[in-house]
Amino acid sequence: MMSGPRFAKNYVSNYLGNDLPSRLITYRNNWALSSKQLPDPRRYLSYEPFTLDAWPTIISLVINTRSITREGYEFDHDPNFRVVYEMRTYIWVRDQGAEIVTEQRDNLTTVVREALMDGPSLSEYDADVPCSPKIDEGTIREEFSDLTLIKGERLLAGAYIAYDLALEEVIDHAPAGVFTSADVTVTPLPVTAVAPTNLLAISGDTQITLSWKESTWNGGVHEISGYSVQQSIDSGLTWTTVTTDTGSTDGHYVVTGLQNGIPYLFRVAANNTAGVGAYSAASTAVSPAA
Numbered sequence: 013m014m015s016g017p018r019f020a021k022n023y024v025s026n027y028l029g030n031d032l033p034s035r036l037i038t039y040r041n042n043w044a045l046s047s048k049q050l051p052d053p054r055r056y057l058s059y060e061p062f063t064l065d066a067w068p069t070i071i072s073l074v075i076n077t078r079s080i081t082r083e084g085y086e087f088d089h090d091p092n093f094r095v096v097y098e099m100r101t102y103i104w105v106r107d108q109g110a111e112i113v114t115e116q117r118d119n120l121t122t123v124v125r126e127a128l129m130d131g132p133s134l135s136e137y138d139a140d141v142p143c144s145p146k147i148d149e150g151t152i153r154e155e156f157s158d159l160t161l162i163k164g165e166r167l168l169a170g171a172y173i174a175y176d177l178a179l180e181e182v183i184d185h186a187p188a189g190v191f192t193s194a195d196v197t198v199t200p201l202p203v204t205a206v207a208p209t210n211l212l213a214i215s216g217d218t219q220i221t222l223s224w225k226e227s228t229w230n231g232g233v234h235e236i237s238g239y240s241v242q243q244s245i246d247s248g249l250t251w252t253t254v255t256t257d258t259g260s261t262d263g264h265y266v267v268t269g270l271q272n273g274i275p276y277l278f279r280v281a282a283n284n285t286a287g288v289g290a291y292s293a294a295s296t297a298v299s300p301a302a
Contacts, residue, residue, distance in 0.1 A: 014093075014095075014181040014182070014183060015095075015179050015181050016181075017074035017077070017097055019145075019179065020074055020097045020099065020145065020177050020179060021072050021073065021074055021099075022229070023145045023177075024072040024099065024101060024128075024177065025070075025072050025228070025229075026228065026229065027127075027134065028053075028070060028072070028101070028124065028127060029228035029229075030228075031127050031130075032052075032053065032070075032123065032124070032127060033052070033225075035123055035126065035127055036050060036052060036123060039119070039122075039123050043119075045119065048112070048116075049112075049115055049116065049119060050116070050119040050120065050123070051067075051068055051105070051116060051120070052068075053068045053069060053070045053103075053120070054066035054067055054068060054069060054226065055069050055070075055226065055261075066226075066261065067104070067105060067106045067107075068103065068104060068105040068106075068116060068117075068120055069102075069103075069104045070101060070102065070103055070104075070120075070124065071101070071102045071104070072099065072100070072101045072102075073099070073100050073101075073102070074097050074098070074099055075097075075098040075099065075100055075174075076097070076098050077095065077096070077097055077098075078096040078097065078098045078176060079094075079095070079096045080093055080094075080095050080096075081093060081094045081095075081096075083180070086182060090182050090183055090184050091182070091183050092180060092181065092182045092183075093180070093181050093182070093183070094178055094179075094180060094181075095178065095179050095181050096148075096176050096177070096178045097176070097177050097178075097179070098174070098176060099147075099174070099175055099176070099177045100172045100173065100174050100175075101124060101128065101172065101173045101175075102170060102171070102172045103117060103120045103121050103124060103170065103171050103172070103173075104168065104169075104170045105117045105120065105168070105169050105170070106162060106166060106167065106168045106169075107166070107167065108166055108167070109167070110159055110167055113159065113167045113168070113169045114159070114169050116169070117156070117169040117170065117171055118156075118171075121154060121156075121171045121173065124173060125152065125154065125173055128147055128149075128152065128173060128175060129147075129149045129152065131149070134146070134147060144179070144180045145177055145178070145179055146177070146178050147175055147176070147177050147178075148175065148176040148177075148178065149175075151174070151175050151176040152173060152174070152175045153173070153174050153175075154171060154172070154173050154174075155171065155172055155174070156169075156170075156171040157169065157170040157171065203234060203284075203286040204282075204284060204286050204287050204288065204289035204290070205227040205229060205230050205236055205281075205282035205283075205284055205289035205290070206227050206228065206229040206282075206289060206290060207227065207281065207282075207289065207290040207291055207292045207293070208224040208225060208226060208227050208239070208263065208280050208281070208282060208292045209224065209225045209292060209293075210224055210225040211223075211224040211278065211279065211280060211292045211293065211294075211295045212224065212295065213276075213278055213295040213296065213298040214298070215298050215299060215300055215301050216266075216300060216301075217272070217300065217301065217302045218268065218269065218270050218271070218272055218300050218302075219266055219267060219268045219269075219270055219300060220266070220267045220270060220276060220278065220298055220300060221264075221265075221266050221267075222241065222264070222265045222266070222267065222278055222280065222295070223263055223264050224263040224280055224292060225263060226261065226262075226263045226282070227282040227289065230282070230284060234284035234285040234286050235284060235285075236261055236282045236283065236284050237257065237259075237261070237283050237284060237285070238257040238258045238259045238260055238261065238282075238283050239257070239258045239260075239261075239263075239265065239280050239281065239282055239283060240253065240255065240256050240257065240258075240280065240281045240282075240283055240288050240291075241253070241254040241255050241258065241265055241267065241278065241279075241280050242254060242278065242279050242280075242281075242291070243267065243276050243277065243278050244276070244277040244278075244279075244294070245274060245275070245276055245277075247277065247297070248277050248294050251279070254267050254278075256283075256288075257283055265280075270300045271300065272299070272300045272301050272302060273299055273300070273301065274299060274300070275297040275298065275299045276297065276298055276299070276300070277294045277295055277296075277297055278294065278295045278298075279291045279292050279293070279294050279295070280292050
């Protein structure tokens with residue numbers, strides 16, 4: 013089956029979601045930057061229309077199909093094509109003060125551009141992807157927006173990186189013939205969110221403060237509306253629900269009413285209209301303390 017622009021967007025968004033955290037740390041260390049100067053992007057979107065409600069935000073879109081070229085045929089005579097998509101990855105930041113907002117945008121744009129140009133990382137990431145996505149580094153260009161005043165001293169700055177992404181796509185069809193019977197198995201695409209990552213639990217007096225990296229894939233259909241939080245006091249054998257919905261897309265929640273001295277494990281999952289997504293790996297055991 014052909015992959016199409018949906019796969020192209022998802023591929024870039026998922027790749028950046030996996031690649032950027034370690035790359036940002038490397039840049040901060042080498043450039044002696046603070047997390048204020050080079051912040052972590054809060055959301056990776058791969059669908060339109062979008063709402064800018066998390067900052068900074070990185071969004072990858074397909075602008076058009078640049079070319080479709082037939083490369084040949086597979087062993088079973090299915091035609092294969094090289095489809096080139098014109099892509100854009102946008103970087104949006106918002107903060108107070110023109111100097112800091114442009115510094116954040118410029119630093120993030122540099123890191124994202126390097127990620128897109130990193131051939132070895134791209135090849136390693138797409139090892140299990142059937143359509144062999146490849147970014148043509150020679151087509152990469154950048155454009156930066158003017159500053160936009162949002163409210164008071166809060167400013168919005170943006171940039172985009174344009175490039176061509178090529179996919180190897182196959183028209184897969186069954187041989188011509190007469191069907192006497194057929195057993196059809198339908199496997200629906202998952203529409204719940206992937207698990208959050210980097211769950212951290214910090215002890216307090218009868219409470220635990222949780223933070224995590226938000227889900228990088230919302231299921232492809234429904235927006236993430238909040239997070240479900242569960243806890244365990246028997247090393248993860250059984251789990252009880254602390255809250256079914258935090259009511260916020262931020263990766264932060266405070267669990268109160270706990271007993272000091274008791275070790276707790278926690279895990280979180282993203283909610284959308286389709287239901288509760290996959291739960292994160294459990295946190296380390298943390299005991300509340302005065």
